Amino acid sequence: MSAARNSPVSEGSRRYDVVIAGGGPVGLLLACELGLRGIPTLVLERLPPGRDEPRALALHPRTQQILDRRGLLDDFRAAQERAGGWAFFRRHIDNSAPRGHFAGIWRLGRAESVEALPAGLFVQREDIKAILAGRAAGLGVTIRHGAEVTGVRQTADEVVAEVRDDSGESVVRARYLVGCDGGRSTVRGAVGIAFPGTEPTSVSRMALATVPQDADLPTGWVRTATGWFMRMPDGRIAATEWDVPEDLSTPPTLEEFNASVQRVTGSRTALTDPKFVSRFTDATRQAERYRAGRVFLAGDAAHIHFPAGGQGVNLGLQDAVNLGWKLAARCAGHAPDALLDTYYTERAPVAARVLHNTRAQSALMRPGQDTDALRDLFSDLMEIPEVNSRLSALIYGNDIRCPVPGAAHPMAGAFVPDTALATADGPVRLAERLRSGRPLLLDLGDGAQDAAHPWRDRVDLVPATSPDLDVRALLIRPDGYALWASDRPDALAAGRDDEGLRTVLTEWFGAPLDD
Template sequence: MAASVAPMGNSEHLGREHFGVVIAGGGPVGLLLAGELRLHGIATLVLEQAPQGQGEPRTLSLHARTLESLDRRGLLTDFTAAQDSVPGLADYRRQLNDHGARGHFAGIYQLGRNAAEAEQPHGLTLPREVVKELLGKRAEGLGAVVRHGQEVTGLEQDGDGVTVTVRTEDGSYPVRADFLVGCDGGRSTVRKSAGIAFPGTGPSVVARMGRAVFEVEGGGELPIGWERTDGGWYMRMPDGRVAVTEWEVPDDLESPVTVAELAESIHRVTGLRVTLSDPEYVTRFTDSARQASSYRAGRVLLAGDAAHVHFPAGGQGVNLGMQDAFNLGWKLAAECRGGAPEGLLDSYGAERHPVAARVLHNTRAQVALMRPGPQVDALREMFVDLMGIDGVNTYLSEIIYGTGIRYGSAPDDHPLVGTFARDLPLTTPGGPTRLAELLRSGRPLLLGLNGGGSAVLDAAAPWSDRVERVRAEAERPYATALLVRPDGYTAWAAEGAVDTRSLRAALTAWCGPERAAG
């Protein structure tokens, strides 16, 4: 697919630009999606409203499924090294790990206690700007164009593409794209302009958060950790953030939050009077839970907070959005290149919409379990006991960390179909490797194991231009052959004798029709 990209400083040519995909929003989701598209050579433009280096200084928790996915793109080592370079965050994570818990459900830190065998048993904690830097470096290194201080203000689509209106400090200009993806947050201009509804529930709690120098009247410090009080919830993170949550929602949620408002909320929740100085930022958010009625309207798609918003209980938001990007990237790239199987792009919404709906459901449950009062006190005590049961702990851990996701499959499919393909040490003709490393290219992987793969790989020869075909030996394989999608999920699997007809059907459904070799 051709793309004409003019120099940024030449306004005469800006209106003639044509990209395969324009992404509105340069946060982690938009930048990750840009990198995924560039793996497949799709001309990609990212438009970020905020100037470079500006944005709310938040800290993000990256969970198991996200880390597994980053590993399959060769990015996990960089993310781990970045966390280790921030001593306070690394120490905090180690403290959690020493206690055998990776995180919480409704502030009950019991999750992951039986996850020692998990592929990624421990999460990562990183400043949002560091995550953006890592993903932006990758996207631009692969050839994506990223522009800051440029806001998408409108769109017009037709059967051939989308004309995107972009506002800068010097005026507005149009950009043409085959597809537009809105990664522009909960108040998404793209979603509104595309006429996609955003139903859900309104706020029942309000949280205020900030990072500043806090001084407690009479001496002492605000402790690190979580505390539930009669007035609400208090939280202080090792990076200096303080957050308080209350169940009295003010009428005015649109006016800018102030330092005094945060200090007053801290007093109501903790009983401590504090003064704040040198504020880095203060913000306010609620437990509004909304989800786009559809993730696609013609040539416009949504991902991340533009598609779903919820209370940030368990740190699920960025992980949910990044998993949207991993799911969407290869499908949208196939559509842009041409020859994609019918319905492949629509499978993005079909698969990801139910996943986000479950996240909204569990965050509503967590908010209910966090409420003050003796009835909830009793419920929480019972919940602590329940989370000590391995099955319950595993169930809740899989909900929060995304490791329980299984996409749809047919009744006669192998039980692995729709599940995330577990990493596996392998020996190939080229030497030792891992299943995760074989997905670095972002192409589907057909893996034939332990001498049973010859017929499998031969049957897939007409798809060799789109599929990585690998014969390997494994000490403890969990299948004879696997077809793994670029996002790491299993599209087809077999044990023992292989039915090549079902393999060819799966290759056609996910990779398109066969083509003559050469």
């Protein structure tokens, strides 16, 4: 029997299944995933539109693949072009090739060729938010700016979020709540989820401000005897030191930033007219769990780390897509509650790997002669293809798999690459067939659609042929990962794989329809 769908609960006259605390990229992509499946969703964002730290974010190949499977990739490419793309980035690094870095060593390739996608798609944070907010609103999601979640309580049937905005205090009730409210998450604290990790060993100060024309500042990413100086692709300047002040609670100032730049570079240049000044450390923490009853965490609310390699935004966006289709299926009454627990079991190890490699990068970026020697050796090792491939996989996540317990086929758990399909409706790319946000069963000649017919209300059943897929049938999750495959000719017709497919469909997408 499928999970019964309860009525969504209300905020005034509107009714919502899911409330999302935080309208940054992670919260907005999660809202898009829910809106795509028609789940009543409310986003509460404390900042007004356009009020955020101006900075560019690098979207890695796996994230680009996911965006393509939602029809968003072209919008992000256009946003990169408006910002100047790789040509703008190359002006700020020593190596003119569009390669990545590990601990500031610009020799990182990619673990594999990924659908001809660049290693990084550079998009302004505000552009990301605008694109996703536009998509979410078009899907019926409600976005309230200037509204901050200040407390959370829950029962067996609902979550109650305490909200503060210009009109005062109020409450919002929903079936589920997701905290996408950053590293100092109010939601995480309110539900008592611990956030263990390591204390900071370095502090970075960053600003977007006016640089004097006669400035004698270095360009690019420069390691000095006292720290690092960095000029970012979007005009930001940062200085990193390994002398951490005892008190990091006071707001950073331009004077503090200029003093740090002068200590790191030896230059007496002082920037003026700041658009913003910020401060961050290499503190590394991960939530001990991502779920407490009807409350979930995603993005920085679940994990923080030193921002090396642009991994944070990609980690968070992929959290959102993983949780989104599962929460939508549960709200629609199709999926068992246990499906929601796979969000943590799948995503927590990925985050732990990111935290581990960013700790290593922070250590490799320390000043000092001992680290100089280690960097020289590490740089040589990165020229070994196998080493480079391993490090690239760590940064870009091209090797991420989603575990499928009991799966026998090697494709189960792997991300399915885009390919051309020939269908009764004409040629189509696999990525385009996933834009509904529904699971996809490709019947490539094994009769799989007949076995899956009782799940037709929640799984797209598509007979097709493909020159690139060496299987007879393939079941793909909404986020692009394979759950089940068969490569034996006529195995389903002979009844040998029938029960395996039905078992997977039931475990992941609920009980079949009664015909």
